[in-house]
Amino acid sequence: MCEKPGALGVCFMVLVSVKQEKLFVPHGREVPADVTEMLRAMRTPVVMSHVVPDADALGSMIGVALAMASPTCVPKISLPEGSVSQRLRFLVDGGPTPPVATAEDFAAADGFVALDTAKKPRCNVGPALKDADWSSGRPIVNIDHHTSNTLFGDTNWVVGEACSTCEMVYYMLVAEQRPIDARIASLLFAGIQTDTIGFSLPTAGAPAFQAAAALTAAGADVGDLGERLCRSQTKSEFDLLRVIYANTRTAANGQLAYSSATHDEISSAGCTAADIDDQINVPRSLDGARLAILFTEGTQGQTRMNFRGAGAVTVVELAGEFGGGGHSQAAGAILDGGVEEAMRQVLPAAEAHLKKFPSGS
Template sequence: MMDLQLIADAMKKEEHLVLVGHAAPDGDCVGSLLGLFLGLRELGKTVEAYLADKIPAQYYYLKGADQIRLPEGILARGTTVVFVDCGDAERVGDTFLPDLAQRGTTFNLDHHRGNPLFGTHNYVDVEAAATAEIIYELLTALQVPITPDIAQALFAGIVMDTGSFMNGNTTGKSLRIAADLIDAGVDINHSRINLFESKPRAEVVLIARALDNLEISPDGTMAWISLPYEEVAQVGALDLFPETLINYTRMIDGVEVGMLFREIKPGIVKVGFRSKGRVDVASLARQFGGGGHLQAAGARQSGSLPEVIERVLEVVKDVMA
């Protein structure tokens, strides 16, 4: 891993940068991407930001959210790519990969364990609770003033990846950076309303349907939610990915590992893992080609929803035995 100042110095030399985050973007991905996007523009750089999927509506309030593009014509624009919050290059999504494989200089800014350091320039800090913390430190190294808009974006990233500072990954640094961002102009009330109190009706219906599908293992140590594609489509929630939904599985007394099985299209299932701390779900997710953190991880699996659930539960049972 390179020194962050060396990353900053290398980035200063670039005039045109293409920023990409991971598919099915979450709060840390969106907040980090926008924080860096706005910060580099403060330096007078030509910057573009791309995501393979639409950002969730709860992040529309962030400055620059309307300038994040879907991957159309990316190959014709610029040669320098910055991967933000991507545990590996494939996390950007299948749409991007053919184009990005032909790029030159790449920056890899991330905090996921198991990141293979795939960039020309890599900065991966697995102790960071959120990639947004890394972006804050990078912008500081670049001597970019933290504007209220930048602060708002990075604060959202940290809040969402720390579970509002309640997850075990929260550190003193997380809180110190959050305090600096608040001092820089974060509107706490505006953040709370948009992040947690402005859900589309379809999302609330989806949560209700998900809780109807919640199951608990006989010994009470595992809980999981299954969401078939047809059910999600029926409630009009195909584009909705509520980040806190999986937490209902972990909050049950006695449960050590919670899971969410969501069929994102027929034959493809997205699996989310949450742990109270005893089980390393990042290691668990890697057995299925995924990754993440000690208490929060994910993977994708091919197969029918019942097949994937059976396959994953068998492995989790063995790990917990």
């Protein structure tokens, strides 16, 4: 292409302009001006995500905190002891991560950034602050892609069509012309990769692939992330999966698939509440299942339900019946009591809910 020495300069310019051209924000992913302004005004923010943080929560939280850090802004992250799963620990430890906020940091913060969190009580602020008015009048910027988001921030940027919060954060950094280094690229890629289950959900639209391609070009370590996220089960996670497979049942002619793990089963496997998340994919993967539910008693006396819908079946309304929320086809809720009790309440409601979606839809 560039055999003539004189053509080198031209070639270089073409490459540079192509690179710049690629970095555009697609329609529907524009960050509102008040979000940008509020973030810019913060000097000592605490950046947080949801309880039982997944890769999207951790990636967007650490990514935003790293991107905000400057000589005039010192962000801390909210990550209470024991809240990160064994599998995702590497996202926190695998590179520079802003310091974890102490109680003093919460008190001294001049604002808060909540990522991937649908409602304020789900913010991962730890047991001491959970029921307290931890923001007490200071601004909250709320950035999320859950359709059930309650808009609890002082400014809210919620894009239900975005595949992940990490996708939104990527476009925010592009709009802001903030540099994206390899660490931030890997964190954001991890959220996009996992929230789309390896780019296999309908939420993986062109903006997701565009962001993923640019993050790969910016240094996201796709192979390492794949190895750690998809092919690195610890023995205890593996043992828990064995339980989930063994406990899987079907109802409604196979259209409803569900499984469970009691508190004893979870701790006997060597796992904790923090390790429960994508095991819902076990009942969800059964051929013919249009609605999948996972019941887990990670915290003694509380049963968490993960709901997934396939085809035309949405589940956010079903989760809402039990005080939960989420995305249209991936949602959750928590009930007091053990697994058996939760099943008694939820399974009949799930069968009734399924009837709203004629088979074949």
